[in-house]
Amino acid sequence: MADHALLASGRDADVYALDESRVLRRYRQGGDSAPEAALMAYVAAAGYPVPAVYDAQGPDLVLERLDGETLLASMLAGRTGVGAAADLLVGLHERLHSVPARFSADPADRVLHLDLHPQNVMVTSRGPVVIDWRNATEGPADLDVAMTALILAEVAVSTDPQLADPARDGLDAFQRRAEPPRVSQLRHAVGLRRVDPALSAVEKSALRRAAALVHTRVG
Incomplete structure (x- = not known):
């Protein structure tokens, strides 16, 4: 991609500018981006804010180029307060979990993002837009809430x-607003993080301490 500017690099993907309206998200370890694109189209059809998907081939996704900045950047710059950010995250969870699952036969299951945190929310001129859907799946809504709380706690x-300090403040604010997940779903979230290849050994070793900060309910 020497002829395209690198805009951002995440744990497993790089984002390049194609032109003023499109970016290319390329997964470094390969894989098939088509399921992610299909899910994004599904939630977009339900009115959920995601980037438009223009093409998906192999590890490459061609997406709408968004203006603005991440919610994390906005918080660190003082443009979005901790309480407002927590309200936004809780609202995005509630909106997503109103979308029925595509495949599950369980009527209680919902679409889950499983990586919904301030770095995966863009604050744009058309409102908040949720990015990075590679971990998305279907299941109980409180698994998604548990995962957000756990990532903030990490x-x-x-x-x-x-x-570290802003994350602790953000976690406290998020947990004051969100219904606590069941303890079983926190355990599930911890299990998913333990096998996540994007996490380092040091990060995985801190999962127990992080989980201790997450409020749960019986179940």
Whole structure:
């Protein structure tokens, strides 16, 4: 991609500018992006805010180029307060979990993002837009809530001097607003994180401490 500017690099993908209206998201380890594209189209048809998908071939997704910045960047710059960010995350969960599952026979199952945190929400001129749907699946809504809380808690217990304190504040605000997940779903979220190849051994070793910060209910 020497002829296209690199806009961002995540744990498993790079994003390149194709032109003023499109970007290419390329997964470094390969894989098939078609299921992710199909799910994004499904939730978009239900009115959920995602980037438009123009093409999906192999590890490559051609997506709408969004303006604005991540919710995390907006928080760190003081443009979005912790409470407002927590309200936004809870609202995005509630909107997503109103979308029925595509395949599950269980009527209680919903579409789950499983990576819905401030770095995967873009604050744009058309409102918040949720990105990075590779981990998305179907299941009980509180698994998604547990995963968001756990990811925030992981950062809160980290040694990152810039992010640990804001993450703890964000976790507290999120948990004051969201219904606590069942303890079984927190265990499920921890299990998923333990086998996530994108996490380092150090990050996985901190999962127990992070999980201890997550509020749960019986079940």
